[in-house]
Amino acid sequence: MKTTRLLAISLVLLSSISMATAQWMAPIQYWRPYDKTGLGVFETSKDSGAAFTGIGVRIGGGFTQGYQMLSHENYVTGSDGKLNAAPSSGWLRSDSANALYKIGAGFNNASANLNIDAQLARGVRMNLVLYLSSRRHQETWVKGGYIQIDDLAFLNSGFLNDVMQYLTIKVGHMEVNFGDAHFRRSDGGSTIYNPFIENYLIDPFTTEIGADLTFQHSGFLAVVGLTNGEIKGNIVPLADTLDKSPAIYAKLGYDGKVNEDFHYRITGSMYTQSQSPRNTLFWGDRTGSNYYMVMEKQYSTYNTVQSSTTSQAWSGRINPNFGNNVTAFEFNGFLQFGGLELFATYDMATGANNPTEHNSTLGDRSMSQIAADLLYRFGDSRNFYLGARYNGVTLEEGALNADKSDYLKTNVSRISFAAGWYILDQLFLKAEYMMQDYKDYAVTDFRNGGKISGLTIQAVVGF
Secondary structure, three states: OHHHHHHHHHHHHHHHHHHHHHHHEOOOOOOOOOOHHHOOOOOOOOOOOOOOOOOEEEEEEEEEEEEEEEEEEOOOEOOOOOEOOOOOOOOOHHHHOOOEOOOOOEEOOOEEEEEEEEEEEOOEEEEEEEEEEOOOOOOOEEEEEEEEEOOOHHHOOHHHHHHOOOEEEEEEEEEOOOOOHHHOOOEOOEOOOOOOOOOOOOOOOOEEEEEEEEEEEOOEEEEEEEEOOOOOOOOOOOOOOOOOOOEEEEEEEEEEEEEOOEEEEEEEEEEEEOOOOOOOOOOOOOOOOOOOOOOOEOEEEOOOEEOOOOOOOOOOOOOOOOOOEEEEEEEEEEEEEOOEEEEEEEEEEEEEOOHHHHOOOOOOEEEEEEEEEEEEEEOOOOOEEEEEEEEEEEEEEEEEOOOOOOEEEEEEEEEEEEEEEEEEOOEEEEEEEEEEEEEOOOOOOOOOOOEEEEEEEEEEEEO
C-alpha cells in the first residue's frame, strides 16, 4: 500500500514538473543574477530587466569546493604544528590549553545553496535562499526569504505608479542592507561574487526580520530600514529593567554607471540598536569561514572537548561582541575603469556585549576596520583577474589593559593575493595566498603571537 501511494505521488509530481518545466527558468524582474553577470551589481536597479509573462519560478544554486594548504602558529604552537620549546619556568596549564588545532593540507567540506525566485506579479517577486550544506550547518538551513516590490500596478493607482518609478520595497527575513561589502562577500555555497577566498576580518553581515525602502533616481540612492535587530524571531521579553528596541539602518550614496567600462559608486551607511538580547550585525553568518580551523585551539574546553569545524565555524574572523547595543557606520567606494577595479571599505562602530559593560565606568568599546581590494580583470570577456587585498582591524577588547585604566586595544591585519578564471559565466576557479597577523593581545591569550599563512583554492558554480 505504501509503495502504491508513493508511486501515485511520484506520478503526480512528475506530471506537475513536466507542465511547469517551461516556468522553472522563468524571467525574473528586478533581480541580481547568481553568476558572473551579477558582478558589479549592488542594489537591484529600477530597470525591470525582463517583461512580465505570468507567474513563474526560477531555481538556481551556488556550490563551492575548497582545498586549503594553510598553517598557523601562536606563542605555544609553531607553524609546524608542534609545541614550541617551553620557557625555563615550563608551560603552565593555561599555556598548554592554548595549543592550536593540528591542521594540514586537504579538501574542505563542499558548501551548497539553493536559490528560489518567484515572479508573483509585474514588479513583485519572492526570494528564498536555503543553505543546503555549509561548515556550520551540514543540514539544510533557511537563510531567509522576502518579498520585493518594484511596481504597484495591481492597485490601479496613478499616483503609486508614478512613485514606484523610483522606489523599491522589501519585506521579510532578509539580508540587512548595511554598507556595500555584503554585496561582494561569500555566503555559504555562493562565492562567485567574492574575488578572494574569505570575507573581511570583521564581517558586516546579518539577516533580520523587517522592511526597508530604497529610493533610486539619476544615480542617487537612499535606503531606510527597520528590523527586529535579531537574527531570528524572539518573543521572550527581556528583564524588567531592560527595553528591547528595534534596529534602524540607512544608506545614502551615488551610483554612476556611465557604460560597461566606467562605473563608480560611493555610499555611507548607518545602523543602530540601543538594546538587544543578541545583536549580530558583525556576527550574523550562519555558514562559517572559508579558512578551516585556523587560529583555533585544539580543545574548546581544556583537554575535554575537541574543537570542531562546526562548533568553531568562524576561524580567522574577529567578533567585536556588540551583542547588547551597537552603533555602526560603513563608508564604501567603488571604481571600475576598464579592467581595473577598486573597492574600499571603512567601518567604525561602538557597542557593548552586555548591560554591565555598557553601564560601566569605561562604557562602550570601539572598533574600526579598513579594507581595500584592487583587481585587474582581463581576457576577451574579462574572465581572468589578478587581485590584492589589505584588511586591518583595531578593536577594544572586553579585557582591560595591564594597568586596568582602559580596554585592551588589539590589532589584526591580513594581506591576500588572488587570481581567478571564469571558465563559464556559471563556472569559476580561484586561488589565494594570504598572511594574517595578530598583535597586542594579552600575553596569555591564545591569539598572542598569532600568524596564519598559506594557499587556498576554490572551484565554484553559480547559476
